[in-house]
Amino acid sequence: MREIVCELHAELVRNNLVAWTAGNVSGRVPGEDLFVIKPSGVSYDELTPAAMVVCDLDGNLVEGEHAPSSDTAAHAYVYRHMPEVGGVVHTHSTYASAWASRNEAIPCVLTAMADEFGGEIPIGPFALIGDDSIGQGIVRTLKDHRSPAVLMRNHGVFTIGKDPRAAVKAAVMCEDVARTVHIARQLGDPLPIPQADIDRLYDRYQNVYGQRSPR
Amino acid sequence: MREIVCELHAELVRNNLVAWTAGNVSGRVPGEDLFVIKPSGVSYDELTPAAMVVCDLDGNLVEGEHAPSSDTAAHAYVYRHMPEVGGVVHTHSTYASAWASRNEAIPCVLTAMADEFGGEIPIGPFALIGDDSIGQGIVRTLKDHRSPAVLMRNHGVFTIGKDPRAAVKAAVMCEDVARTVHIARQLGDPLPIPQADIDRLYDRYQNVYGQRSPR
Amino acid sequence: MREIVCELHAELVRNNLVAWTAGNVSGRVPGEDLFVIKPSGVSYDELTPAAMVVCDLDGNLVEGEHAPSSDTAAHAYVYRHMPEVGGVVHTHSTYASAWASRNEAIPCVLTAMADEFGGEIPIGPFALIGDDSIGQGIVRTLKDHRSPAVLMRNHGVFTIGKDPRAAVKAAVMCEDVARTVHIARQLGDPLPIPQADIDRLYDRYQNVYGQRSPR
Amino acid sequence: MREIVCELHAELVRNNLVAWTAGNVSGRVPGEDLFVIKPSGVSYDELTPAAMVVCDLDGNLVEGEHAPSSDTAAHAYVYRHMPEVGGVVHTHSTYASAWASRNEAIPCVLTAMADEFGGEIPIGPFALIGDDSIGQGIVRTLKDHRSPAVLMRNHGVFTIGKDPRAAVKAAVMCEDVARTVHIARQLGDPLPIPQADIDRLYDRYQNVYGQRSPR
Numbered sequence: 015m016r017e018i019v020c021e022l023h024a025e026l027v028r029n030n031l032v033a034w035t036a037g038n039v040s041g042r043v044p045g046e047d048l049f050v051i052k053p054s055g056v057s058y059d060e061l062t063p064a065a066m067v068v069c070d071l072d073g074n075l076v077e078g079e080h081a082p083s084s085d086t087a088a089h090a091y092v093y094r095h096m097p098e099v100g101g102v103v104h105t106h107s108t109y110a111s112a113w114a115s116r117n118e119a120i121p122c123v124l125t126a127m128a129d130e131f132g133g134e135i136p137i138g139p140f141a142l143i144g145d146d147s148i149g150q151g152i153v154r155t156l157k158d159h160r161s162p163a164v165l166m167r168n169h170g171v172f173t174i175g176k177d178p179r180a181a182v183k184a185a186v187m188c189e190d191v192a193r194t195v196h197i198a199r200q201l202g203d204p205l206p207i208p209q210a211d212i213d214r215l216y217d218r219y220q221n222v223y224g225q226r227s228p229r
Numbered sequence: 230m231r232e233i234v235c236e237l238h239a240e241l242v243r244n245n246l247v248a249w250t251a252g253n254v255s256g257r258v259p260g261e262d263l264f265v266i267k268p269s270g271v272s273y274d275e276l277t278p279a280a281m282v283v284c285d286l287d288g289n290l291v292e293g294e295h296a297p298s299s300d301t302a303a304h305a306y307v308y309r310h311m312p313e314v315g316g317v318v319h320t321h322s323t324y325a326s327a328w329a330s331r332n333e334a335i336p337c338v339l340t341a342m343a344d345e346f347g348g349e350i351p352i353g354p355f356a357l358i359g360d361d362s363i364g365q366g367i368v369r370t371l372k373d374h375r376s377p378a379v380l381m382r383n384h385g386v387f388t389i390g391k392d393p394r395a396a397v398k399a400a401v402m403c404e405d406v407a408r409t410v411h412i413a414r415q416l417g418d419p420l421p422i423p424q425a426d427i428d429r430l431y432d433r434y435q436n437v438y439g440q441r442s443p444r
Numbered sequence: 445m446r447e448i449v450c451e452l453h454a455e456l457v458r459n460n461l462v463a464w465t466a467g468n469v470s471g472r473v474p475g476e477d478l479f480v481i482k483p484s485g486v487s488y489d490e491l492t493p494a495a496m497v498v499c500d501l502d503g504n505l506v507e508g509e510h511a512p513s514s515d516t517a518a519h520a521y522v523y524r525h526m527p528e529v530g531g532v533v534h535t536h537s538t539y540a541s542a543w544a545s546r547n548e549a550i551p552c553v554l555t556a557m558a559d560e561f562g563g564e565i566p567i568g569p570f571a572l573i574g575d576d577s578i579g580q581g582i583v584r585t586l587k588d589h590r591s592p593a594v595l596m597r598n599h600g601v602f603t604i605g606k607d608p609r610a611a612v613k614a615a616v617m618c619e620d621v622a623r624t625v626h627i628a629r630q631l632g633d634p635l636p637i638p639q640a641d642i643d644r645l646y647d648r649y650q651n652v653y654g655q656r657s658p659r
Numbered sequence: 660m661r662e663i664v665c666e667l668h669a670e671l672v673r674n675n676l677v678a679w680t681a682g683n684v685s686g687r688v689p690g691e692d693l694f695v696i697k698p699s700g701v702s703y704d705e706l707t708p709a710a711m712v713v714c715d716l717d718g719n720l721v722e723g724e725h726a727p728s729s730d731t732a733a734h735a736y737v738y739r740h741m742p743e744v745g746g747v748v749h750t751h752s753t754y755a756s757a758w759a760s761r762n763e764a765i766p767c768v769l770t771a772m773a774d775e776f777g778g779e780i781p782i783g784p785f786a787l788i789g790d791d792s793i794g795q796g797i798v799r800t801l802k803d804h805r806s807p808a809v810l811m812r813n814h815g816v817f818t819i820g821k822d823p824r825a826a827v828k829a830a831v832m833c834e835d836v837a838r839t840v841h842i843a844r845q846l847g848d849p850l851p852i853p854q855a856d857i858d859r860l861y862d863r864y865q866n867v868y869g870q871r872s873p874r
Contacts, residue, residue: 029248033674033831033832033835034828034831034832034835036771036835106769106771106835106839108835108838108839108842109842111769111839111843112839112840112842112843112845112846112849113843115768115769115839115840115843115849115850116843116846116847116848116849116850117850118846118847123330123383124321124326124330124383124384125358125383125384125385126251126321126384126385140850140852140856142856142859142860143770143860143863144863167850168768168769168770168849168850168852169769169770169771170770170771183249186248186249187248187249190248190249190251190321190323193323194321194323194326194327194330195327195330196842196845196846197323197324197327197411198326198327198328198330198331199846200327200411200415200845200846201327201331201333201411201414201415202331202333203331204327204330204331204383205330205331205332205355205382205383207355207383211355211357214357215357215358218358218359244463338545338598339536339541339545339598339599340573340598340599340600341466341536341599341600398464401463401464402463402464405463405464405466405536405538408538409536409538409541409542409545410542410545412538412539412542412626413541413542413543413545413546415542415626415630416542416546416548416626416629416630417546417548418546419542419545419546419598420545420546420547420570420597420598422570422598426570426572429572430572430573433573433574459678553760553813554751554756554760554813554814555788555813555814555815556681556751556814556815613679616678616679617678617679620678620679620681620751620753623753624751624753624756624757624760625757625760627753627754627757627841628756628757628758628760628761630757630841630845631757631761631763631841631844631845632761632763633761634757634760634761634813635760635761635762635785635812635813637785637813641785641787644787645787645788648788648789
């Protein structure tokens with residue numbers, strides 16, 4: 015799991031989701047009340063499997079030489095309250111954060127968005143770092159939506175998945191559709207997709223297309 | 230043909246036309262009623278010539294260990310109904326998909342667009358995946374235009390060519406002009422190019438410039 | 445000169461100025477009425493010094509196995525009429541082409557633009573490929589401006605320099621300022637720089653900063 | 660210090676903050692009235708630790724074979740007047756320069772901006788190169804703000820840090836938030852973050868998050 019989580023950080027870089035050290039991936043250790051997460055403030059170039067840290071579901075450091083990511087409490091809250099989740103990703107990716115700073119959900123106007131998100135990508139509340147506020151905001155918002163991604167107001171994106179790779183995929187797709195819908199809106203109004211068609215697309219993608227996040 | 234199609238997927242990545250696994254290239258096997266296409270949901274890094282799959286013109290798997298791309302039915306329909314086509318590409322490239330989500334054709338306001346597309350890049354209908362609807366929409370729209378690219382409403386782009394490389398070129402050029410014309414329109418109205426000049430540019434490029442798609 | 449011109453094409457790619465094969469660099473052979481230019485329709489990956497072609501100042505092929513770039517007549521016209529020019533570059537770079545398609549010059553609102561271009565980047569006429577029209581449009585427009593770059597209407601950019609490297613630098617800087625000024629204008633009006641300050645910046649950069657294009 | 664400063668220029672390139680040679684990093688030599696800076700007009704590919712030049716705090720060349728960056732006077736002025744600063748970076752990064760050309764500060768509407776900048780990123784005056792005007796503009800503006808970055812009108816960005824790496828981080832984050840807030844503003848008004856929350860975020864990030872710039 016250390017290796018998987020370490021390698022997935024390279025996907026954040028490759029997909030231009032992060033500047034400097036501002037993004038992190040975690041993965042639940044299968045069968046245990048533990049998860050692996052990025053150490054705080056370490057650059058992506060210097061990440062190694064050994065540098066990754068292990069925390070319990072209250073966010074306490076269990077194993078590792080570095081302090082865990084400053085977003086650890088939010089990841090831990092998600093793992094505690096969503097047992098079906100095996101991976102969590104946090105980024106400040108550009109277009110998604112722009113929607114978040116305006117407090118606007120991203121409307122579902124692309125078939126790829128219906129496939130992956132099953133509807134709009136919702137907005138979560140403004141919450142300060144330091145206690146359970148961010149985690150609560152994530153869980154409450156995602157409980158009401160099919161989307162594995164939530165835009166936290168004035169902040170950035172959190173995504174979930176059945177495993178860390180699925181959560182990274184959701185983060186990549188979230189920024190991709192955030193950008194495309196933004197660009198579409200710059201010159202007019204994208205056409206909505208009827209809800210029944212969104213339902214059909216989502217259902218097919220989740221059940222026919224193969225490996226997918228748990229939601 | 231497996232090798233060619235496999236390598237061309239790297240061009241989709243290099244030209245930033247795809248996020249995660251959302252794009253595919255296929256190529257007709259010369260002299261046979263078969264085509265080679267990407268397997269479903271496999272990441273571009275893991276593609277090898279051996280992993281590519283072979284289908285007949287009804288989209289049935291003929292050879293290969295993986296399931297074919299979920300867009301196989303659309304590719305097959307094009308090969309069945311457009312015998313001059315030797316390659317098909319599908320992407321959700323950002324700017325082209327933005328035009329598609331607004332249901333707007335891209336007007337021909339650049340000489341490079343007159344060269345490659347011979348006029349506007351047209352819009353095809355909204356169509357759900359799962360039967361021949363997408364393939365029908367592609368073929369009906371392209372029959373009425375010189376353009377080797379069609380923007381499928383709320384979805385993305387399909388391009389054709391005399392071979393897979395020509396179809397990839399059309400996909401690259403389609404996103405390039407979709408972006409440039411979008412940016413031009415953000416600050417005003419691009420000047421149109423008179424139809425007679427579009428005709429002259431298209432004719433020269435198709436006949437003088439060398440290797441080109443069949444349309 | 446073949447080697448220099450060949451290597452400079454990699455700069456076009458690295459600076460994202462070109463899609464597919466749509467851009468070319470040429471360089472005058474010092475002391476001779478000849479210039480080296482890219483062959484037509486060859487991809488940048490396959491370019492080698494040996495593949496570059498040599499033409500006389502009327503654009504006739506003198507040495508080389510491939511046909512010269514389809515823009516050769518325009519390059520030749522510039523070399524015939526501007527003896528101080530040692531390098532010419534042509535691209536369809538995105539932001540510059542967007543200004544060109546609206547027939548708008550780029551106003552001088554950045555000190556870096558005053559340094560390199562000495563004022564606005566001007567617009568040249570609409571001209572079809574195939575005779576001297578493009579070359580004439582370039583030369584007439586540049587004669588009236590300090591700028592080593594001209595935006596050809598509905599087409600793209602031509603830049604000149606004392607050698608091919610200076611022309612490539614002008615092409616890179618042209619796209620860079622075209623993008624920055626575009627983005628500035630999206631949210632309001634950039635402040636103009638007074639002409640006297642533009643003159644001072646240009647004079648200093650041309651005379652103090654070191655190696656530069658002849659204009 | 661030569662090695663550190665040399666390597667940090669690669670971060671400017673990797674983070675797309677610079678076109679051609681238009682950006683530079685300097686670092687104060689610990690315990691001495693000297694700083695290391697980029698030589699003028701040398702491309703980033705050709706930079707080596709040995710090519711870096713050393714200047715005194717009046718900007719005079721003390722050691723090195725090349726002329727120092729044409730921005731050396733501005734760097735020197737900052738080191739003379741801000742003893743806590745150990746690194747300075749200058750770029751013309753795109754989005755930050757666009758705000759600068761409109762003479763607009765970047766409002767604090769992202770938690771990541773509160774963390775790193777503690778409020779808005781302010782605008783400094785228009786100033787010509789050649790004397791102490793730019794340095795004075797930087798120092799006067801930064802003295803009144805928490806931000807380690809200042810947007811110099813119609814010009815570009817200067818950032819400071821306790822060491823050169825912190826100044827580079829500020830330059831990367833400055834462009835990142837300049838881009839995100841620009842994109843947010845294109846489609847409406849981002850929500851402000853209350854000043855008390857900005858203060859809490861800034862205080863936490865500066866004191867809990869670990870290594871940081873001196874301001």
